[in-house]
Amino acid sequence: MTQSFPITDEHMHIDPRAKGLKAVKEFQNTGGTHIFLVMKPSWTLGIKVTKPEDQIAVFDETVEISRQINETGVTSFPVLGVHPAEITKLTEYMELERAVETMKGGLDIAAGYVEKGLAVGLKSGRPHYPVSPEVWDASNEVMEYGFTLAADLDCAIQLHTETVEEPELIDITERAKKTGIKLHRVVKHYAPPLVDVCERLGIFPGVLAGKGAIEEALEQGTRFMMETDYIDDPDRPGAVLGPKTIPRRTLKLAEEFGEEPFWKIHKENPEYVYDVDIEL
Secondary structure (H helix, E strand, O other): OOOOOOEEEEEEEOOOOOOOOOHHHHHHHHOOOOEEEEOOOHHHHHHOOOOHHHHHHHHHHHHHHHHHHHOOOOEEEEEEEHHHHHHHHHHHHHOOHHHHHHHHHHHHHHHHHHHEEEEEEEOOOOOOOOOOHHHHHHHHHHHHHHHHHHHHHEEEEEEOOOOOHHHHHHHHHHHHHOOOOOOHHHHEEEEEOHHHHHHHOOOOEEEEOOOOOHHHHHOOOOOOEOOOOEOOOOOOOOOOOOOOOOHHHHHHHHHOOOHHHHHHHHHHHHHHHHHOOOOO
């Protein structure tokens, strides 16, 4: 199959204990060319985190999987950090204050990988499920610390958060502004197609490529990226969306909308946000 433009999945997990590189092949065989490879949460690797350094195993595995992906002809860019749900895991066996410091320490280590060129961005956020006000405040503190690190590095930071509408996006943006980060480096992962809102605020949406979402996003312009949040979990095959989703959806939509919007979505936008080169 020949195509003239790249096709990028801006948030995908690949797990060597699950489909692994077979999922990458499915992505590639349907037209996919580039992946932003996000580390899996520590507990899915069977790691019990008691100190920041315990995250190193997660980061090293992600960097190694990325190297293997690059050998297939698909280009991958690692994104490393601490999943915001880690706070719930940690507070089962440590005080909240220590959990916050442990998560910040993990982000410090992830920042070191970005500094060395082993990763292109950080991951942080806040829980996507109800938590106590104390845990919510602590999670925002960790997220803002991530913004500060990303501002210092001038790198992107992907956010895993609660379901958002405009008020939540405003709150996130205001917190980011306090740290001096360039707002286009702030990526709302698993975003609804609120392209207009994000453009007005300055942050960037990674729109989940579910049914109808990309068409809705395109009605508002091309200032977004596309993602599946494929989690490569044998217990949840195809969750959240399968690896073939974005190539198939993109090529089908290109018949209707033309190729030009997808140059922007799959190449220019990720290049701008992550400061990487997306080349065929």
